[in-house]
Amino acid sequence: MQGPLIETLARQGVTRRTFMKFCATLASAMALPPSAGRAMAEAMAAAPAASKRPSVIWLPFQECTGCTESITRSHSPTLEGLIFDVISLDYQETLMAAAGHQAEEALHAAMAANDGKYLLIVDGSIPLGLDGAYSCIAGKSNLETLKEVAKGAAAIVAMGSCAAYGGLPHANPNPTGAVSVSDIIKDKPIINIPGCPPIPTVITGVLAHFLTFGSLPELDKHGRPKAFYGETIHDRCYRRPFYDQGKFAKTFDDQGARNGWCLFELGCKGPVTYNACATVKWNGGTSWPVESGHGCLGCSEPDFWDAGGFYKALSMPADPLKLAAKAAVVGAAAGVAVSFVNRGKKSAAKSAHETTTLADLEK
Amino acid sequence: MNEIQLLTWVRGDGLDYAVGIFLLGVIWRLFEIYSLGRKKDLSASRSVAGASGWHTIFRRSLPPAGMVKKSPVSYIGGYTFHIGLAIVVFLFAPHILLIQSLTGLSWPGLPSQFIDLAAVVTMAAMVVVLADRINKPVKRYLSTFGDWFTWTVTFLPVLTGWMAVQHLLLPYTTMLALHILSVEVLLVVLPFTKLFHAFTLFGSRWYNGTVNGHKGVAV
């Protein structure tokens, strides 16, 4: 196992053993067999010189740069970010030094040089309103750019909930007409890495998988890698036993909250959210939302913004009595109307009554 | 529509409509039924302790002497599934939370393991009652589409709720959405099917008790 990456890492003070340990842990996180860890380490370590590294184009659309922040500011930048040493990141507005025409040239050069082979990463949603005028780069709408760049891509990674499902811009009433990558591109393999932002390890893991095996990992029906999104937050949550015992924090500062009881009643969306936060955790395994005392927002699920309020328990509907008053009035009106008709009918029958005589018993 | 959208709809608009139709239906039906009125009884009454509409409302919850033996499945199965439903509906923590959000009223719930047991027992009792309806000549003879239909719409919320909690068949989110949806179906059909007995049985018992109480018969 040798190559430019190891040398680069060594220069940054990362030893070979540290790298191997990282790969083993990454494989474990992705539910790959232990042998895959070594394979990944070897594949990445053997990454060729800069000119031959796989080309990656990163297109930012309607986004907040949170996804980029997530990976570049992860706890151990050298390790999580080492993936960038394996790839040739030919276009990434936030990170690249070039700007303006230079940047555009770099993009088109990379597209031309690696046609059909480059990996396209997208973060942010694509606005369709006003012919896409809500978000333009170099005079082109995001829609145009996406279609153009996607054409030559080997695969597309939709990074973050916006690219994967439309995210915050897509939230009701969706003023920009934002849609996801998969709403537009239908003929390329797309992997969604939702989350607001996604867990850095997940990003690294997916890229490592692609680089090592040349394929995308197994996906669920929402296009997410099963290894990370296979189970709900609730099922892997360390507070789950409290849910089963019916012990719930009622407010953020009551004794239940101090005792670390279940946050279901405070609006935790853990039961309907598929993500790896509970096991992988954040900030290098320091903590994750529930451990910090806040319920899960459900950010890796489609349309989580519109799922009825972050602090409303899942069992609590938004406003079920909204129509109650109207319904009661209409019901009462209908009832009264029917009553009148019925009483009219009854008294008509009564007034039409002919006193029966014996003869009237016969037909 | 993905499952979160479905869940959002059933918890939002769907439930709004279902509750609306339910309330509308209940009020309308109550008017429709009770506005027909009845004639005043002109015969001299004979009052006896324990004979009145109110007495009958409570007394009819107990089986008359000897009847349990005659139709054990109806009584035991019936009690089991009605009580089971009450436990599952009113003592499961997420349900209490819903009621609290609607009414402000709250009470302690039961551990989920107990609710789980109650749900299973309820479903078992309902299946037994259904089998009885199929097997017993009288019940089969009386049964109409409405009987099978109302059994189904009552059974589904219990089944889907239980499956959601147990993570069976479908992802929790989808199951939860289906659970709420099935409750909505139940709410919508309740006022217009025999399930409306949940409301009218009080009126019926009261009338029966009153008419008989007038004669000094404790029914």
Add this chain to the structure above:
Amino acid sequence: MPLDAIPVVAVPPGLRAGELSGNAPALLREIAEMVRRLLSEGETSAIDLQALPLTPADLEWLREQLGEGEIAVTLNADGESSLNETACPGVWWVTHRNPKGAVVSEFLEVAFVPELVKAHQDDVVIGLEHLELLISDLS
């Protein structure tokens, strides 16, 4: 207000922790098979303990069964890792921790010497270069 003034205490749920899942005994048989292959074909292999549905009690049981061997290796690389031989030579209990001390992955490795313990040829070359530098400094 200092942070420690906020009275937050985590009460360990401890419900599932104490129960054996019954998966651990099967693991012993698998390890035996892996050791046989190591002997007959020299093939090394590993089991990812986090990928299996094991409870803390299972792990404890396994640890007790396998026992403690003679060698305990500590690796300092982005957090401490321990590579300990069990009472069954050739079976190593490998635990990787992050710099904060939390377990990030855990394996049972079947090998004469764990992969990570061996020094890599390139590293040895670098080490030799360093030695030579030291020697040249002597003169």
Add this chain to the structure above:
Amino acid sequence: MSASLEKGVRVLKEVIDAPIASYFSSCVHCGLCAEACLFYTETGDPKYTPIHKLEPMRRLYEQEYTLLGRLKKMVGLSKPVTDAELGEWQELVYNSCTLCGRCSAVCPVGNDIVYMVRKFREGMSASGNAPDGIKGAANRTITIGSPMGVKLPAVKAQMKHVEEDYGIPIPLDAEGTEYMVMLSSMEIINFPEYLGAIAKIMKQAGKTWTLCSTAFEATNAGMQIGNSDLARVIVSRIVEGAEKLKVKTVISPECGHAYTALRWEGANLVGRPFTFQVKHIIEVLGEFQEQGLLKTEGFETDKLTFHDPCQLARRGGVIEPQRKLMKMVAQNFVEMPDAGYMNWCCGGGGGASAIEEGEELRLEAFKKKKSQLDAVKPDRLVTACANCRIVLEEGLEHYQMDIPVIGLTEMIAEHIPDQTQSEGA
């Protein structure tokens, strides 16, 4: 000759009220009412399930008085009620229902099924679907004065007989008496001892009483057939008679339906509260017993049991007095299973005994009574309803059971010492 479906439907629309609407809306098809009905328990035929006997009326209710039912009818999901269907239902509404009220007593949602059958009969009779047997009885009651065709001269002859036998004068049309005694035809023809018994009892109690020449017949075939107009004609005679004679209390004879017709339906039929009280003879005897006005001597020594007439006990609330009276004169009084409030019907109440074509079914249903009797094996059977008595005798004869049936009033009278008679005379 003017009965028609249209008329029947109109009458049903008139009588369907909030209780009926509530009952139909509450039924969950649990079938428990069947277990309470002797026509089902003895035949096992589910068509005799009480609530099923109301199916045409239920559909009519739904179609006429519910919005959804109207819609269902419009789109053809709910078939209109036809004359043929009502004809088919005649057996269920009349032959196999004695208005005994056991179903109403067990229904878990509280449906008073008998209340509905009674109302359904209004529509059945108005549409010409009442059985000939009861129609004949109604006809005779209205035109002749009694369902069995008994006229005043026959009553007078009976009075004369009794006066001779007992040596007590029988007052007729005496004004201002405390009691006006009613009879049922059966008592006039089959059980004349009843009148004598009354005379003895009244004499001992020192009460004034009278018969009424314009209203001696208490039974009301109009009510049995389910026609309020005819029932009103019959009951009005009694009201007029009682008011003319200014009596305080009218005594219903040992006849269940006569009691219901007079005590509970009467005021509603004439449309105003009565100015007099109505009591069943057993109630009156019970009062005499309580006030010490009834003195008996000696006891029956054989094993006796009591059959509670449905209209007296379950539908009339008189359950204890007859038991106290039995104990007054019987040493060996045993109760049948289910006796009292939940007693099983003789099988011939509510006009059913007048329906010839229903006889086979009636005898089949009598097996219930037979099993009750088999459980206690009495030497004699006492009751307080002349109709029950006839039906019981027929059934006992059919099943070759040698158990004589007697009326409670007569049995009590037999134990009233003769000296009282002579003292008074």
